[in-house]
Amino acid sequence: xxxxxNANPGPWGQPPGGDGDxxxxxxQGGGRGPRRPGQDFDRLISRLREMxxxxxxxxxxxxxxxxxxxxxxxxxxxxxxxxxxxxxxxITTFGAYTGFAGPxxxxxxxxxxxxxxxxxxxxLNRTDxxxxxxxxxxxxxxGANSTGGDAAESLMLTGDEQIIDLDFSVTWRINDPAKFxxxxxxxxxxxxxxxxxxxxxxxxxxxxxxxxxxxxxxVQQQTAxxxxxxxxxxxxxxxxxxxxxxxxxxxxxxxxxxxxxNNAQQDADSAVNEANTYFNRxxxxxxxxxxxxxxxxxxxxxxxxxxxKGEAARxxxxxxxYRRAPAVTRDRLYVETMQRVLQSSNKVVIDAKGATAPxxxxxxxxxxxNAPAAAAPxxxxxPAQPAAKAQP
Amino acid sequence: MNGxxxxxxxxxxxxxxxxxxxxxxxxxxxxxxxxxxxxxxxVINPPGRSEAGLHMKVPFTQNVIKLDxxxxxxxxxxxxxIGAKQERLVVDAFVRYRITDPLLFYRTLGDExxxxxxxxxxxSSSLRQVLGTATQEDIISGRRAELMxxxxxxxxxxxxxxxxxxxxxxxxxRRVDLPATNRESVFNRMRTSRQQVAAQLRAVGEQQKRExxxxxxxxxxxxxxxxxxxxxTTIGQGDALRTRIFAQSFGKDPSFAVFFRSLQAYDASLGxxxxxxxxxxxxxxxxxxxxxxxxxxxx
Numbered sequence: 001x002x003x004x005x006n007a008n009p010g011p012w013g014q015p016p017g018g019d020g021d022x023x024x025x026x027x028q029g030g031g032r033g034p035r036r037p038g039q040d041f042d043r044l045i046s047r048l049r050e051m052x053x054x055x056x057x058x059x060x061x062x063x064x065x066x067x068x069x070x071x072x073x074x075x076x077x078x079x080x081x082x083x084x085x086x087x088x089x090x091i092t093t094f095g096a097y098t099g100f101a102g103p104x105x106x107x108x109x110x111x112x113x114x115x116x117x118x119x120x121x122x123x124l125n126r127t128d129x130x131x132x133x134x135x136x137x138x139x140x141x142x143g144a145n146s147t148g149g150d151a152a153e154s155l156m157l158t159g160d161e162q163i164i165d166l167d168f169s170v171t172w173r174i175n176d177p178a179k180f181x182x183x184x185x186x187x188x189x190x191x192x193x194x195x196x197x198x199x200x201x202x203x204x205x206x207x208x209x210x211x212x213x214x215x216x217x218x219v220q221q222q223t224a225x226x227x228x229x230x231x232x233x234x235x236x237x238x239x240x241x242x243x244x245x246x247x248x249x250x251x252x253x254x255x256x257x258x259x260x261x262n263n264a265q266q267d268a269d270s271a272v273n274e275a276n277t278y279f280n281r282x283x284x285x286x287x288x289x290x291x292x293x294x295x296x297x298x299x300x301x302x303x304x305x306x307x308x309k310g311e312a313a314r315x316x317x318x319x320x321x322y323r324r325a326p327a328v329t330r331d332r333l334y335v336e337t338m339q340r341v342l343q344s345s346n347k348v349v350i351d352a353k354g355a356t357a358p359x360x361x362x363x364x365x366x367x368x369x370n371a372p373a374a375a376a377p378x379x380x381x382x383p384a385q386p387a388a389k390a391q392p
Numbered sequence: 393m394n395g396x397x398x399x400x401x402x403x404x405x406x407x408x409x410x411x412x413x414x415x416x417x418x419x420x421x422x423x424x425x426x427x428x429x430x431x432x433x434x435v436i437n438p439p440g441r442s443e444a445g446l447h448m449k450v451p452f453t454q455n456v457i458k459l460d461x462x463x464x465x466x467x468x469x470x471x472x473x474i475g476a477k478q479e480r481l482v483v484d485a486f487v488r489y490r491i492t493d494p495l496l497f498y499r500t501l502g503d504e505x506x507x508x509x510x511x512x513x514x515x516s517s518s519l520r521q522v523l524g525t526a527t528q529e530d531i532i533s534g535r536r537a538e539l540m541x542x543x544x545x546x547x548x549x550x551x552x553x554x555x556x557x558x559x560x561x562x563x564x565x566r567r568v569d570l571p572a573t574n575r576e577s578v579f580n581r582m583r584t585s586r587q588q589v590a591a592q593l594r595a596v597g598e599q600q601k602r603e604x605x606x607x608x609x610x611x612x613x614x615x616x617x618x619x620x621x622x623x624x625t626t627i628g629q630g631d632a633l634r635t636r637i638f639a640q641s642f643g644k645d646p647s648f649a650v651f652f653r654s655l656q657a658y659d660a661s662l663g664x665x666x667x668x669x670x671x672x673x674x675x676x677x678x679x680x681x682x683x684x685x686x687x688x689x690x691x
Contacts, residue, residue, distance in 0.1 A: 268597020
């Protein structure tokens with residue numbers, strides 16, 4: 001097949017340079033071969049004739065052989081290829097899958113016979129559903145409350161027939177390069193379609209509240225499992241590493257109502273806190289008051305006891321003496337007491353014997369003696385009646 | 393010389409063209425049909441056989457038609473489905489299929505575009521049939537996986553019946569949504585439900601607050617009452633002690649005790665200077681005042 005190309009390096013005047021890209025052209029060489037010479041047939045013939053018919057015609061076959069050999073060598077060398085550490089190469093022979101090659105320098109038979117397709121097996125691919133993650137991050141950093149995504153992809157129905165706004169990303173890698181290349185057409189699109197379908201299936205079974213709070217991990221896990229199951233059933237050669245929910249929340253239309261619930265919770269908490277504050281205050285105050293009542297009563301008891309003891313002691317002392325001279329002591333005590341009482345009192349002594357009419361006493365008499373009587377006369381003399389002052 | 397070169401060139405071209413017409417490569421991803429003057433005669437590398445590689449055919453009279461051998465995706469058009477209770481749902485589904493009988497496929501459909509058209513119609517009618525008997529709740533959550541499986545089985549059966557040479561690998565609903573017009577009512581329901589929760593939270597908070605305050609007030613009353621009870625006991629003890637002490641000591645001579653105590657009481661109650669006494673000279677105190685040193689003998 002390559003005879004055609006190698007037959008005429010001469011006409012272009014630079015045999016070594018022309019060979020440099022010979023191997024690359026070879027795959028198409030077979031296809032173009034029959035047509036090109038046909039089109040340029042006359043020119044080709046004339047040039048061939050020029051060259052071959054020129055001086056020193058005897059050495060021409062040697063030149064042709066050398067050029068052919070060099071071209072063949074280069075062609076053979078074109079099978080050398082390098083596989084990076086994160087790659088694996090899938091070798092096909094005439095289109096049929098015949099094996100793998102690991103990282104390093106490798107060789108395959110040159111181009112039309114064998115080919116190597118390199119696949120990044122350790123690379124973690126990322127598929128975003130519900131908008132681009134980078135765009136969402138940019139939107140978030142500028143403070144916009146946007147999920148940065150396509151509403152049709154983000155909004156989904158939950159198990160309790162509410163609508164959630166959910167964006168997520170799937171991380172996946174190729175675990176079987178041959179299957180990945182040969183089993184499924186457009187694997188990237190397939191991953192996205194399966195991701196969306198699986199996530200919506202899982203979300204459809206889960207009520208809204210857990211998804212936006214504690215159940216997120218479970219949703220991610222179930223989605224990953226479902227995706228893996230589906231992809232495996234297709235033999236896609238893809239392994240789902242992780243499903244990550246980037247954002248999950250109520251749609252913007254109802255965000256206010258959801259915030260209101262948070263506010264209500266805060267209000268309820270603060271109401272309870274207030275009540276606790278009140279409780280602590282009044283109960284402790286009451287405990288203090290109770291202590292006062294108790295202490296007061298104990299004080300009263302002590303006082304009552306001690307005073308009684310004191311008075312009893314006084315009485316006992318007195319009584320001991322009284323028994324020696326009862327009559328005298330009695331009279332003395334009486335008179336002494338009366339003296340003390342009358343000494344400090346207003347006194348009116350009336351001999352009412354034989355009085356026929358009620359005796360009217362002037363009101364001044366009843367004015368307290370040591371009251372600060374502004375308009376009252378000196379209280380000492382009893383004005384209306386003869387008064388007797390008890391003198392000690 | 394010239395004639396020889398010309399001959400060589402022509403021969404080379406002839407060989408090349410013949411080789412080009414004879415050999416062909418069937419890729420791992422492809423299957424091929426050999427067609428002799430428009431009539432399919434042979435299949436190479438169909439699913440289930442591993443025949444990728446270099447192949448030969450009769451040059452010039454035979455053609456090669458290459459078809460995809462892989463699992464092919466097809467996104468069905470969005471469908472508005474009416475469920476068992478007349479609920480409307482918008483369903484996005486996709487199908488994965490494979491050309492498993494290339495001859496049949498070539499005869500009935502010819503190419504993928506036509507196939508997609510046909511499959512889409514099958515999917516649409518299967519979805520309508522399967523989902524039409526299910527309620528919205530079943531479609532969204534309860535029986536989603538099962539319904540997908542039923543629809544898949546149904547489409548697969550129809551595909552076999554219509555002899556298109558394809559096999560349905562999978563059918564999955566990508567999205568099941570409410571039509572835009574129904575969405576607002578869901579939002580309304582969500583809003584009112586949240587408002588209900590908010591009101592409930594507030595009410596419970598208020599309830600707890602009042603309960604706590606009532607408890608506090610009760611605690612205060614009980615604490616004070618307990619204290620008073622104890623205080624009463626203590627005060628009673630004090631009174632009892634006092635009574636006992638007085639009884640012990642005054643009991644030695646009750647009449648003197650009363651006399652003594654009365655004198656103390658006069659002292660305490662009348663001795664403050666604010667009392668005006670209206671006395672009769674007949675009183676015992678004035679015995680001598682009225683009757684002189686003899687005391688009148690009216691003792």
